Amino acid sequence: MFRRCNLVNQLRCVARASTETAVVEETPSRLQQLRAKLREDEHEILTDTFGRKHTYLRISLTERCNLRCTYCMPAEGVKLTKKEGILKTDEIIQIADLFVKEGVRKIRLTGGEPTIRKDIIDIIGQLKQLRDLDQVAITTNGLTLTRQLPALQKAGLDALNISLDTLKEERFELFTRRRGWAKVMASIDLAVQLGYKPVKINCVMMRGRNDDEIIDFIDFTRDRPVDVRFIEYMPFQGNQWKENKMISFNEMKAIIREKYSDFQALPNQPNNTSKAYHVPGFIGQVGFITSMSQHFCDSCNRVRITADGNLKVCLFEGKGEVSLRDALRSGISENALKNLIRRAISRKKKQHAANRKEKFPCKMSNIISMQYKYFPYISKYLKSNASIRMYSSLSHIDETGKANMVDVGLKNDSKRVAIARGFVRIGPVISNLIAENNVKKGDVLSVAQLAGIMAAKRTSDLIPLCHPLSLSYVNVCLKLNEESHRVEITSEVRCIGKTGVEMEALTAVSIAALTIYDMCKYAASPGTMQIYGIELVSKKGGTKGDFTIYKT
Structure with a gap:
């Protein structure tokens, strides 16, 4: 309060002095300085x-x-x-x-x-x-x-x-x-x-x-x-x-x-x-x-x-x-x-x-760089635009303890659908960064979505005992819940085949969650980030019929 009164008094003095010829040239700059200080107080x-x-x-x-x-x-x-x-x-x-x-x-x-x-x-x-x-x-x-x-x-x-x-x-x-x-x-x-x-x-x-x-x-x-x-x-x-x-x-x-x-x-x-x-x-x-x-x-x-x-x-x-x-x-x-x-x-x-000295200052470059970080094979995939999947040399184990590939050749093809979900608890700080798209490594939800989709397509390479499948549809949906400070992940995978796509759906959610964790861990306090609740929601197709494990 004292500082403000002092500034007002100085302003009045300079204003009175402005009528005197001797100070006319200096008055405007002095007046501006005092007015600026007064405005800063106001x-x-x-x-x-x-x-x-x-x-x-x-x-x-x-x-x-x-x-x-x-x-x-x-x-x-x-x-x-x-x-x-x-x-x-x-x-x-x-x-x-x-x-x-x-x-x-x-x-x-x-x-x-x-x-x-x-x-x-x-x-x-x-x-x-x-x-x-x-x-x-x-x-x-x-x-x-x-x-x-x-x-x-x-x-x-x-x-x-x-x-x-x-x-x-x-x-x-x-x-x-x-x-x-x-x-x-x-x-x-x-x-x-x-x-x-x-x-x-x-x-x-x-x-x-x-x-x-x-x-x-x-x-x-x-x-x-x-x-x-x-x-x-x-x-x-x-x-x-x-x-x-x-x-x-x-x-x-x-x-x-x-x-x-x-x-x-x-x-x-x-x-x-x-x-x-x-x-x-x-x-x-x-x-x-x-x-x-x-x-x-x-x-x-x-x-x-x-x-x-x-x-x-x-x-x-x-x-x-x-x-x-x-x-x-x-x-x-x-x-x-x-x-x-x-x-x-x-x-x-x-x-x-x-x-x-960020290598990729634009959003798209960030996405591309993250793709290559998480999935070295994406480069080959993008160049060839192919969805051919390598068969694993491993198989299930039979009752004698010997390796034995499960034969699904006699099964009928049917429409297979699986939905999985999971959560990443991120805390208020990271929640705000994601909401404002201000995470320094890029657009978290877009990168994680792409990571989940690509991971689903490569499930048989990541989990050797899974049958390779030609998928007809993969979608990964990520939703930021700003009230509970978590990201909710849902995946849906479809194919026409002889075996189900439950593992593909679960893999998509898991890799998407890991991607979020990696991109945001720099800003996280110890214990604030947690991946949890990854589970199969429902599946359709197959001899065992349709069922829902958890109703959404």
Whole structure:
């Protein structure tokens, strides 16, 4: 309480001082600092379990783009969300307003390419009406900015970043698969003329592609109030990222200092992603965004809303996204939506996936890797697409103690069906991770389902005394029970044959349960995980008739 009163008094003093000519130039920044501190006292800023306060929101306005940059988009293109799946203008403003109430002070509009959205001027104008929002910025490729920027500035646009990876026109067309270099250069000049200072220029630096232009970009800052930001080449699904394409922060500095030995660092703010440098005497400056070589995850204050309304607490994390669009359209209350956002923020990891050095950051890759871990034979199976099963050389034992294969040749073929079930007790922590699809090894239920299906088909290889069968149907169903913190597994196996499929059904449940156990054990406390209750539920077919052991 004392701290708040003190801040209020300081704010009043600075406000009175603003009428005095001597302090007019310093007053705005001082006022902003005090107001920010006061707002922090009034609002509980979105904070994760590592103490990071999230005051910066990036909103993607569209998935579409008028360029096809080679490092950004696969040659075959990407599948876009249908128009009705993209956030509407009022939904964007509603989400932004909620985040501002929760402490966000800066909003950046991105894409795709945000300037191709027809209502962008209206969006910026409405965002500027939000109380306590300090800045609205935009990241653009600059292709259409010469005709749009005056109107964007009038609507209230405070800052802009323009993406430009080369200062050579012919190389621009090679990189972007489109023309337009001259338009981008004109946009930079217009932004300078309209008073944006600095105009930030984002440059993704790639070995063997544009690293020979590092000094050219440095020289570009000589007479222009620009901030050229060199971005380390970063991985994502589709850009065929390889570490040898990345030029690190230290390597770029070494190249620059070969020509400019006095190249030196500038002060940085606590949450800056860019490490600021300049050549003494140059008007502009340089920044390095070191996402790969020297990550800044420990000070990250950013969250992102995708064009289709998903909340991403980290750019690199595809798991555990929360659909704010679906929540809004379902009529959720503001308080419930706040709680949804806060829960998502609380699950933010300490570092992003690339710096955790996870081999398979995308969901499908996780599934594939888990398949190969559990079943080395799946590779051969997938290549041949065959269901041929090897007969075991072992057999049952007869009354004399000698091996004797049970002869089922005289039995009639009939439809055989078996259903089995089992449970894995996982505890509340793992239950929550699975519910949010946030287990670091991948999609637990999908991988376990596949494991159970494949195991059923290989039962005679896993259990030598079982007859090999040509199965006509296998299904494994896994259900997360969040109230009892367990996964319920049910398998159904069918065939037309001379012997039953009870063992196949039981094997499917058992392997699915073991898969869950293995994928989740890293997050389990001792004694919290338990596989139990594996049993045959029912069977149909055969000379003994149909029966149910346990009614579901």
